[in-house]
Each structure stands twice: as structure tokens, then as C-alpha cells.
Amino acid sequence: MSLLRVEGLAKKFGGVSAVEELSFDIPAGKVYSIIGPNGAGKTTLLNLLTGVYQPSAGRIVFDGHDLTGRAPYEYASHGIARTFQNLQVFFNMSALENVMVGRYLQEHCGLLSALLRFPRLARAERACREQAAELMRYVGLQDYLSTASDAMPYGALKRLEIARALATEPKMMLLDEPAAGLNPTEALELDDLIGRLTERGVTVVLVEHNMRLVMGVSDHILVLDYGRKLAEGPALAVRNDPKVIEAYLGSNAAHEGALAGEIASAVAVAVEMRR
Amino acid sequence: MLARLASPRTGGLLALAAVIALLPLALANKYFYDIAILVGLNAIVCIGLNLLIGYAGQISLGHAGFFGLGAYGSAILASRYGWPPLAALLSTTFAVAVLAYLVGRPILRLKGHYLAMATLGLGIIIFMVITTEDKYTGGPDGMSVVPFSIAGFVLQGERVWYWVVGVLLLVAVWLALNLIESPAGRALRALHSSEVGAEVVGINAAKHKLMVFVISAVFASVAGSLGAHYSGFVTPGKAAFLHSIELVTMVVFGGMASTFGAVVGAAVLTTLPQLLAAFEDYEMMVFGAVMMGTMIFLPRGVVPSLARLFRSRRKPTVGDDKEAGG
Secondary structure (H helix, E strand, O other), rough: OEEEEEEEEEEOOOOOOEEEEEEEEEOOOOOOEEEOOOOOHHHHHHHOOOOOOOOEEEEEEOEEEOOOOHHHHHHOOOEEEEEEOOOOOOOOOOOOHHHHHHHHHHOOOOOOHHOOOOHHHHHHHHHHHHHHHHHHHOOHHHHHEEEEOHHHHHHHHHHHHHHHHHHHOOOOOEEEEEOOOOOOHHHHHHHHHHHHHHHOOOOOEEEEOOOHHHHHHEEEEEEEOOEEEEEEEEHHHHHHHHHHHHHHHOHHHHOOOOOOHHHHHHHHHHHHHOO | OOHHHOOOOHHHHHHHHHHHHHHHHHHHHHHHHHHHHHHHHHHHHHHHHHHHHHOOOOOOOOHHHHHHHHHHHHHHHHOOOOHHHHHHHHHHHHHHHHHHHHHHHOOOOOOOHHHHHHHOOOOOHHHHHHOOOHHHHHHHHHHEEEEEOOOEEEOOOOHHHHHHHHHHHHHHHHHHHHHHHOOHHHHHHHHEEEEEHHHHOOOOOOHHHHHHHHHHHHHHHHEEEEHHHOOOOHHHHHHHHHHEEEEEEHHHHOOOHHHHHHHHHHHHHHHHHHHHHHHHHHHHHHHHHHHHHHHOOOOOOOHHHHHHHHHHOOOOOOOOOOOOOO
């Protein structure tokens, strides 16, 4: 059963097409990864799927609702949450408050109730604080419960964004390069966290360059190149797809049937060269 | 219980109430009462303006316009048309809220310098209208205002006004603290830091900016109405650009994103010109110097800087180099 359906999606910046004629379905309850070289349009696609960009053409249907052209907060209210490649942490607040902001959809109330602080709101606030603390422990941030967010290390901030996104009680969570900038140990812990997200019933959409992580956790993979779909399918099929290997390594390597581990290191090189 | 009393919220409110209650002991004559009342009225405007500038991160260089509209709305309705002052105040406040909503919708899409210019323009338009519509407003000469009265009881004399303004100031602080600690208040601080970050957790940033703009206009308008009735006279100077700058200076000096900072800023910068009466011609220069000095030496403002100093003495490690909400 598909949770998200994308039909003929396109995005142009001026005359440049970042995403072209893209159609795919994301099944519920799975880990769906989007990979591709730098500039392939992965982050543009995430921005389209969360309403941050408006598509030039195409439709986005989530959980039976056509969300094409809606604002980001409407995507959120339908159950799509995300993290950012370049962090969008609220640095003027404590870590806990960042997660509490994520509870906005569940907690927000009328202006009068907020100004006069009705007892019901005061109780809800205490509950909200506890739920936020619980989520911080869930993502492994129990040591930062009373820390200001701008005093936290980079790896912890990435988890903080995941906790904030989880606080919205999403059906689908989009992770934009969660492993970027993490050390190998932290990246390993991410596998476990993503696994637990799906156990919670959250569909995970992962954009990532770290092939070890992608191959380890993905059920489905979509490969983008120049804003177009290069390949799509179950993880195992995609990693042995000659077209994919060719895109990453050039045509010779395709015949040699490179293993996933080799792809990972080659991807890193290919990515560097494209830069 | 003790912990709750010592929290910045309850503790701060109690401290402010104590200051308001005990201050009359130090107020030797009517002149000092007069200054205290002006402090209170400015503080109410600054608390609202701080919600907009300090918490939501949206600048306004036209808030004296809303103050002026409040003052003249009450003055015209109560003095020219004989409305009961309370009805005049409430209708004026409502009209200002509607105006702020209608003007805020288009201009709050702007950011940074553009928003500053748009609000500056708004303030200047209001000032021009007040100065030129002399049939209603008395033009540059101003107009006199009847005293405030409720059900036959007339509010007159500095002492009575002192308590009225004191209680209203406490109410304003309480409302602002409540708002900031609510989901809506967190939404404001969040969109100040990252608008896209706030949007993707479900916050309608445009709606919240508009809401806080209207609230801050209402605070300014109510203070303007009360100020007009208290002093018995209004002049267009209250709606002028320089007054807007004074208000922003108070907020920045006291400390952005600090409700008590706004009160302290209003208190210091309202009192300072009175103490410097001998330099009257240089008042704006003093304001300018205070603004520059604050930006250079206390970019966080007085109250957050002191709070940080106090905290770092007790716990030297926690959050030392923190921007208190910018």
C-alpha cells in the first residue's frame, strides 16, 4: 500500500530543471532511500515533498490527500516531518524546548487560553515537557535535557532534529543526510535509530551519501541522476543494477559486478570528482 | 512551592509587584509620580513591542503610530463626541487591532530592512494624518482630553493614576509571560530562529507574525489612550518617528526577548531625560549614545546580561556564551 504517491513531479529554477518528470510510490512502514550523486536533485525533491518548494508540475498525494501547492505547515499537519541537511535547530531555545516546539500541532490552543494561561493549558504544558524529555531519551539525548541547544555538539543536534520531527507524531519522516558530519560510531548508531523509527510505525525516507547506511537499512531505493529517475526497486536489485553502477563508476566497472562495499567507496570518489 | 516562587516567572512578577507597591515611599512629590506613570505607560508599550521584536524577531519602527492612534482615538471619541471614556478606549483599541491586522497582512511578508522601511512608512502616514486632519485632531497644536471616568467615578490626580497604571503594568507583564510560555509563544521564538524549521513542524509562521503584530499594536494603543486621558492633552509628537525610535531603544537597551528587560529599559530611558533636564536639547543624542553603547557593550541588553552574569557566578559552565534569543 502506498503512503505517498508522486506523479510527474518537476521543478525548474529559472531555465534549469532540478527535478524532471518524476513518478514513484513510497510504501507505508518501510525505509525508502533516495540516492544519487551531488546535484542529482535529492534535496530539491525533499523540499518539494514537504512544501518548502512548490513544484512546477506534477502531483503529490499523501495518505489520500492531494497536497500539491500546500504550505509546509499543512504538509506537517498531514503527518510529514523532516530533518535538514544544514541544521534548522532553534538556537535561541534549550534542547528540550526545541522538541516541545515539535509538539505544536498537538498542543496549540486559542490565543485567549494562552494569554490567560487557563489551568488546562498549564497541565498540558507539563505533559508536553515530559513527552519532549521522553523523546530526547528515545533518540539518545538524555544527557542534554537541560542544555541550551547552541552548546550541543553537531552529532547531538542531528538527533535533536529527529526528536523534534518525531514530536509531531508523523506518519512519514524525511531524513536529509542524517549521517553527514557524523563520526563512524555515531553513524552506526543511526542504523539502530532508523530501525526503531520503523518499529514505531513511521515510514522513513532517507536521503544519504553513506552507502553503508543506505544498504544496511533500506527496503527500497530510488536512484536519481540529473533530476531524473535512474533506477528504482528493492535495495538488493538496485545495488546490482548495471545502470546504477555505470552512473556511479563508468561503463567498465559495470561488467565487473562491483559489490556494495566497493560501490560505497567508489561513490565517495565519484561524488568528490563531481564537485 | 518555594521553587515556584523563585522561578523567573513568579519571582519576577512578585518582585515587580513589590517595587510598584513600595515605590510611593520614595516618590516625594507629584513630579516624581508623573515620571513613574510615564514609565509605566512606556513599559506597557515596550512589553508588547518586545514580543514582536525580541521574541518573534520582527522589527517595527512605527509603533508610536499605534500609540498615537490610541491617544487620538480616545481623545476624539471621548472629548469631541462625548463617548464614555471606557467605550472610547475599547472601540479605539478594537479599531487599531483591525488596522494592524489589515496592514500587517501584506507588510509582515517582508523581512529585515524591508519590514523596517514598511513599518517606518506606516508610522509616518499615521503621523501625517494626525497632523493634517486638524478638524478632528487639532493639528500640530494638539487637543485637550477629558479625564477618564467609569460609572461616574473620575480618575484624577497622580496618585490614583499611579495605582491604575501600576496594576495594568502587572497585568501586561503577566499576559506577556503567559504568551511566551505557551505553544504560541514557543512558535514565535522558533520562527525567529528558523522560519522553515518552524513551518515543517506545523507552525503557520505568517499567522503567528500577524498575531503578535496585532497584540503589540493593542498594547501600544491602550497605553496611548490611557496616556491621553491622564495628561489631559495630546500632541502629534506622541505618534512621531522619534517616539518610535525611543520605544525601540528601550526594548533593545532593556534586553530583547526579556519581558522584565522591556520594563527596565522603559524605566531607565524614561527617567534618564528627566535627570538630564539641563541637556534638554541633546536628549536624542543621549538616546543615540545609549543605543550605540548598548549594541557595543551589552548586545544582549541590560537584564539578560545581568541574568547571565548572575547565573555564571553560580554555575560557571552552563551556557556561558549564549545569545539570549538575540
